Amino acid sequence: MTTEFAEKIYSQLKKVPKGKVITYKALAQSIGTKAYQAVGTVMKNNPYAPEVPCHRVVATNGTIGGFKGKKSGKAILEKIGMLQKEGVKTENGKIKNFEKVVYTFNSTCCAEERT
DNA sequence: CTCGTGACTTACG
DNA sequence: ACGTAAGCCACGA
Numbered sequence: 001m002t003t004e005f006a007e008k009i010y011s012q013l014k015k016v017p018k019g020k021v022i023t024y025k026a027l028a029q030s031i032g033t034k035a036y037q038a039v040g041t042v043m044k045n046n047p048y049a050p051e052v053p054c055h056r057v058v059a060t061n062g063t064i065g066g067f068k069g070k071k072s073g074k075a076i077l078e079k080i081g082m083l084q085k086e087g088v089k090t091e092n093g094k095i096k097n098f099e100k101v102v103y104t105f106n107s108t109c110c111a112e113e114r115t
Numbered sequence: 116c117t118c119g120t121g122a123c124t125t126a127c128g
Numbered sequence: 129a130c131g132t133a134a135g136c137c138a139c140g141a
Contacts, residue, residue: 035137040122066122
């Protein structure tokens, strides 16, 4: 079971196409909340693991955020690896071409996904 | 219900 | 640029 709040996040996050990322800020705002931190909190639950690629979510400044080898869990590190596989390259725990891979619900949708 | 923590962000020093 | 402080909301005990 999940909370409505979480479901909103998951719903939006699932909209993010492959090879792209989204910031907690944009994600939080998209669901109509200012609790950026709460976003990350529900991410931990992530009951929709493959459907909700939490690793695809990054900090507002383009950094990976807490995914790094801090203490959150090495499992997250694995996600980062696969994130790069999808096309989102990273450098020193930060997104490369962040502006190119960043995704927003207000901008063009799946620009690269559509042929 | 109250307290504590958090995968966050913004601002000030 | 880095560190500390305050604000925000949700979840766990």
